[in-house]
Amino acid sequence: MSLAKKIISGDRRALARVLTLVENGDAHSKDILAELHPYGGKAHFVGVTGAPGVGKSSLVNFLAQSLRVLGDTVGVLAVDPSSPFGSGAILGDRVRMADLTGDDGIYIRSMASRGAVGGLAYATGAAADVLDAAGFNYVIIETVGVGQSGVEISNHVHTTIVLVASGAGDDVQAIKSGILETADILVVNKADLPGAEHVLADMRSNVVMNPSPAPSDHHAKSKQFDGSDLAWRVPLLSTVARSGDGVDLLIKSLLQHWEYLENSAEIDNRRRTRIRAILESLLRNRLYTRFMEDISRKQFDALLESIVLRDIDPYSAAARLIEEKYKASCLDKA
Amino acid sequence: MSLAKKIISGDRRALARVLTLVENGDAHSKDILAELHPYGGKAHFVGVTGAPGVGKSSLVNFLAQSLRVLGDTVGVLAVDPSSPFGSGAILGDRVRMADLTGDDGIYIRSMASRGAVGGLAYATGAAADVLDAAGFNYVIIETVGVGQSGVEISNHVHTTIVLVASGAGDDVQAIKSGILETADILVVNKADLPGAEHVLADMRSNVVMNPSPAPSDHHAKSKQFDGSDLAWRVPLLSTVARSGDGVDLLIKSLLQHWEYLENSAEIDNRRRTRIRAILESLLRNRLYTRFMEDISRKQFDALLESIVLRDIDPYSAAARLIEEKYKASCLDKA
DSSP: OOOOHHHHHHHHHHHHHHHHHHHTTTTHHHHHHHHHHHGOSSSSEEEESSSSOOOOHHHHHHHHHHHHHTTEEEEEEETTTSGGGGGGHHHHHHHHHHHHSSSSTTEEEEOOSSSSSSSSHHHHHHHHHHHHHOOOOEEEEEESSSSSHHGGGTOSSEEEEEEEEEHHHHHHHHHHTTTTGSSSSSEOOOSSSTTTHHHHHHHHIIIIIOOOOOOTTTTTOOOSSSTTTOOOOOOOEBBTTTTTTHHHHHHHHHHHHHHHHSSSSSHHHHHHHHHHHHHHHHHHHHHHHHHTTSSSSSHHHHHHHHHHHSSSSSSHHHHHHHHHHHHHHHHOOO | OOHHHHTTTHHHHHHHHHHHHHHHTTTHHOOOOOHHHHGOOOOOEEEEEETSOOOHHHHHHHHHHHHHHHOOOEEEEOOTTTGGGHHHHHHHHHHHHHHOOOTEEEEEEEEEEETTTTTTTHHHHHHHHHHHHHOOEEEEEEESSHHHHHHHGGSSSEEEEEEESSOOOOHHHTTTTTTTTGGGEEEOOTTTTTTTTHHHHHHHIOOOOOOOOOOOTTOOOOOSSSSSSTTHHHHHHHHTTTBBBTHHHHHHHHHHHHHHHHHHHHHHHHHHHHHHHHHHHHHHHHHHHHHHTOOOOOHHHHHHHHTTTTTOOOOHHHHHHHHHHHHHHHHOOO
């Protein structure tokens, strides 16, 4: 049986193996992903993002467990390189949690940020596709919400949950730089800490009442904040991830958002945005790999040296390299 | 006079304009960068990275001012999207600082993380080249050290300073995930806070005494920790960025690192690594742009739709698109 077939039949060891192949950018992984493609398209992809320390891992833990209790299966991808996942203690907690449930209904996987061929976003997207094809109802992607990764993740999921912590002043500041606009659901975590009311009020006035315009260039989400029936109002929730308080309301919002996506044309938009991002990554990587295969190491190194010596600038060098290669390849074929 | 010539002659308004063009990926910017290229290659590129909240901005402020007092000119690129740069208050401080000095010897620029064509790392590298050609002795790039950006920045600078804060337990955790290995200089900031001794001791035993092996795939830095003359021992410093304590020793280490780079073959390695990263970005973007120009919107959208409908998988679709296009373009020319 092929690895893809094994995954579809529920083989967890095959799943783990393929996720490793995907992460490493193994050449074989594309064939497996292609074979899995017809079985995907059913899962609800959920992104959980926010600055380091806001409690993403704890919240994802509770979210996964609660969804499981409701009868759903959940795959989790932890992409945050600063996530406690990477360290011993909390990884232990997660493994223990998975052990305790004693079933195959929860699958947790940490994505290494290094060495992911074609970029981490691409590898994560492909890994989510694998979990989708494996039959998980929910695929939760936990990613650190700073830098581009936090913004990019919204292109790879159906629902983006943005987490802000109360108590830490600079978290609010951090979060003000472009991530809030990607939120479908806004969560103020650590709501039991002093200052929670202040953060909630701040969010309510600055974000919910006067939403920043969604950046139209980054994703095709159309969010309206008016009262029309098929519009989505970004809910502002508060949770205490350590104890699980508020997770029930978060799940309610998650279900409502899925309902909204399915009842509007929005689900198609998001699926298209996601596929477009994957296709673009694939094309970029293939074009570059194909190009470099035809260029000798010697030729490339000589060019590098000329740039370092300032005999030629990189912009002219890149243009020249492409022109020469295109001409040569067509002459070969003609 | 061309914009490039104006920049070289010290025109700060031309500098600002070109940095905007670079950031926006304006087509014209490549020509300007090409014209500037022969004038570059002199500046010392310094990366300052670390988790949000460790005090990068304050430290960079002191560092820039102190270098200026020593007679050097300093350009600063703040890439951290969660940096206080983005918000009013501290941006005000920085502008005030620049105003106070009343000279053109310090130039500060915030890089927007969104919409940077070809990626933020590429735009930042190009912006650093512009500041280099403009004659700044130091170009300091401040970047958030989580996700890939923190790791990538070490490919774009000659010296990487990694900042860890004392007092915050999860900062140390965050920093353990791959950024420490990129450090040429390690700084424990907020050394006046309780717990500083603990963090320093932790760093000393875990990092300095038992250094993790440098990831050979990511950059060509060869770091040795033995006693040979041309080896670089990563120094462990402590600072209080709010007051400037320890910045003098940091500058001393910075000068020593430059001396080490120049006396070993390492400076050439790093220049080559940097140029290679720029050339790769350029090739990837040009190849993709060129490819997409020849593909009709209609053709692309139809393919997207087939993938969404699961008639074809993205991997086969990308391969097919490339094959068809290559064949067609050569037939045209033959």
